[in-house]
Amino acid sequence: MRLKNIFLAGSPSRPGATLLELLLAACFLSIFLVPLFYLFKLSKPPDRKSEMEFMASLLARHVIEKVVAGKVDDPDYLPSMTPEEPTVVFPEGYQAVSQYFRNILGKDNGLDEETNQKLYWALKPFKCQVDTYYLEDNMYKVIVYVSYEEDGRKKRVFLERLLDHPLPQVMKEAGG
Amino acid sequence: MKKGFFSIESLLIFMFVTMLGITVYSVYQFIGTNPSSEDIPDLISAYQNLVEKINADARFSGEIAMQDNTLTLSNAGKGAITYNITGGNMTRTDSVGDIQIIFKGIQMGGFSIYEKTKGLFSLWLIPSDTLGMPFFTSFAVRKGKR
Numbered sequence: 493m494r495l496k497n498i499f500l501a502g503s504p505s506r507p508g509a510t511l512l513e514l515l516l517a518a519c520f521l522s523i524f525l526v527p528l529f530y531l532f533k534l535s536k537p538p539d540r541k542s543e544m545e546f547m548a549s550l551l552a553r554h555v556i557e558k559v560v561a562g563k564v565d566d567p568d569y570l571p572s573m574t575p576e577e578p579t580v581v582f583p584e585g586y587q588a589v590s591q592y593f594r595n596i597l598g599k600d601n602g603l604d605e606e607t608n609q610k611l612y613w614a615l616k617p618f619k620c621q622v623d624t625y626y627l628e629d630n631m632y633k634v635i636v637y638v639s640y641e642e643d644g645r646k647k648r649v650f651l652e653r654l655l656d657h658p659l660p661q662v663m664k665e666a667g668g
Numbered sequence: 669m670k671k672g673f674f675s676i677e678s679l680l681i682f683m684f685v686t687m688l689g690i691t692v693y694s695v696y697q698f699i700g701t702n703p704s705s706e707d708i709p710d711l712i713s714a715y716q717n718l719v720e721k722i723n724a725d726a727r728f729s730g731e732i733a734m735q736d737n738t739l740t741l742s743n744a745g746k747g748a749i750t751y752n753i754t755g756g757n758m759t760r761t762d763s764v765g766d767i768q769i770i771f772k773g774i775q776m777g778g779f780s781i782y783e784k785t786k787g788l789f790s791l792w793l794i795p796s797d798t799l800g801m802p803f804f805t806s807f808a809v810r811k812g813k814r
Contacts, residue, residue, distance in 0.1 A: 514679070517683060521683055524683075528687075528694060531691075531694040532694055532697070546712050547804075550719075554790065557806040557807055558788055560808040560810065561786075561788035561806075561809070562785055564787045565785060565786055565787055595784070597778075610794045610802050
């Protein structure tokens with residue numbers, strides 16, 4: 493009966509909506525808002541790549557390219573695994589600079605503040621870690637992680653590269 | 669029977685106008701913020717283009733030569749490509765002598781090569797925009813290999 497009244501609302505005998513009708517309308521309205529929510533979500537611009545993330549990807553790229561160049565120079569070259577290490581010299585000196593960043597800009601022990609102040613401070617928040625694995629089919633996998641802190645959270649970017657390299661005889665025997 | 673405050677027609681009209689307004693606004697937002705490369709900050713976008721260009725050249729090069737702020741990548745088959753950082757710009761000169769500005773607004777910058785790793789060079793840039801992030805990365809010459 494009530495529903496019938498709603499749809500006959502245009503008749504002159506019906507002056508206004510009741511609370512129930514108001515709630516029903518609000519209910520419909522909220523259901524209709526669901527696709528609109530998705531439309532809003534779709535129209536939202538994508539998350540911008542932050543400068544920190546971009547710099548981390550550039551540094552990871554530096555390490556991968558260094559590995560590739562080393563492999564091109566010497567086919568027997570294999571990059572070594574390293575823990576998380578700074579990319580520039582820390583004044584306190586308690587942690588060694590990552591070997592992959594040790595000789596950038598002609599500095600054997602890593603970039604320091606005196607050499608290039610702006611670049612030093614740009615690279616200082618980043619740390620580099622390299623993991624390596626022997627894989628089947630004579631492949632060697634290198635994963636470069638560059639970590640940093642942003643908005644109070646630790647984040648990291650990684651790049652990986654497969655290198656051709658035969659499994660060492662010792663490992664072949666152990667596997668066989 | 670308890671009577672309400674609004675007529676159902678008013679509610680329906682209100683709903684219709686609200687929905688129409690939200691839809692029009694959403695469409696406007698979607699068109700106005702269409703995901704594209706324009707959303708990426710200009711500097712990062714410029715750096716990305718720079719990396720792509722140099723990477724494409726380095727892939728087919730075999731030799732690196734550096735003198736001050738000039739770096740030359742040589743390829744036995746295709747000639748040499750020269751990068752130069754001067755006057756706040758980075759230019760690329762191809763094997764036929766065409767000069768192209770590939771990055772503008774440099775306060776300081778330079779190349780770096782490595783004694784132990786012959787096929788590697790690094791590029792660092794400090795943009796003239798003091799708030800802009802510096803650039804540092806490296807490229808390996810691959811002699812056409814991946």
